[in-house]
Amino acid sequence: MREASTATAETTAALETFIETATDALASLGANETTLSEVEAAGDDLVKTVTTQQDRLEELETRVDTLESELKTERETRAKEAAEDRKRLSDLEACVDDDTETADSQPDVETPSDASTLGVEPPQTPLEDVMRVPEHLVEESLTANQQRARFIAKDAHEYTQQVPAGRAIKSSALRRVLAAGEDATIYTETVSRVIDFLDELGQEAVKIRESQQGERVVVFTDAFVKRVVAYQNHRQRNTVVTEGGVTG
Structure with missing residues (x-):
């Protein structure tokens, strides 16, 4: 994702250079002011679009980084809880077994x-x-x-x-x-x-x-x-x- 953001920035710079070069070339060929203005305006719009996409991409990259961090924390928490649950369950089973053995050791009482x-x-x-x-x-x-x-x-x-x-x-x-x-x-x-x-x-x-x-x-x-x-x-x-x- 970071590579994509860098590539977008480079694309924006290349577009600006290309538009400037194209405008200079048209001017040297005798293009009128209206044509030059239209080319510059179209170029500016294109650069703005690419810049907006770049900003959005950076926002998404930040969001992905945040989600990855949260997911890592959640996995670590779940793993810790699972380990604690297994230990607690093991202790409980041992406790139940002890209670059962204690009950079995008591004198039998005939009940319905x-x-x-x-x-x-x-x-x-x-x-x-x-x-x-x-x-x-x-x-x-x-x-x-x-x-x-x-x-x-x-x-x-x-x-x-x-x-x-x-x-x-x-x-x-x-x-x-x-x-x-x-x-x-x-x-x-x-x-x-x-x-x-x-x-x-x-x-x-x-x-x-x-x-x-x-x-x-x-x-x-x-x-x-x-x-x-x-x-x-x-x-x-x-x-x-x-x-x-x-x-x-």
Whole structure:
């Protein structure tokens, strides 16, 4: 781009020289003043046009330089965030494993909310691991957008609509759900990041599609939603048993 700008400047200088030479030549051949004036005017217009294009080109070069710098910064930021997310997720998975081992080491208590009875399956995606993180660890372990992704996934059956591929929610609907849940304005970039987390953590259980209107759509598989519902029911029944005691 810089080479193009230099070439344009050289072209302008060459045009000015050519017009001056042509005018002198016409004058030496006895051209009248009207002809000379017309040639000079046409030459001036051409030089102005080239100069304007040169100015515009320089503006575009500056804009490209700015965009390249912003893109580089954005890539570096995303790479850093991705590394932090992977570490945070790894820590969370380790935490969940520790909690599971602790729970397994406790004496068995016979309750009507036995997981096998309710058909609760082990987590099959990182998103399900995140969903099962204890509430007291959520804020310190997850970023704001990861918490939002968890919020959507936990009740995916309530916020989505049935489609042939599973259960889907459009980005506009996802924004409304988040706004209602937080009682705050949710921006487009936030929605985009939440969808990215759902896609990344959901792996094969989550697909991102695009509607005919160009809107992003999150699609959860039926199997994923079934596991979520089973786990949520199991968790709620365990809470009731814990708070009310086992009756027999």
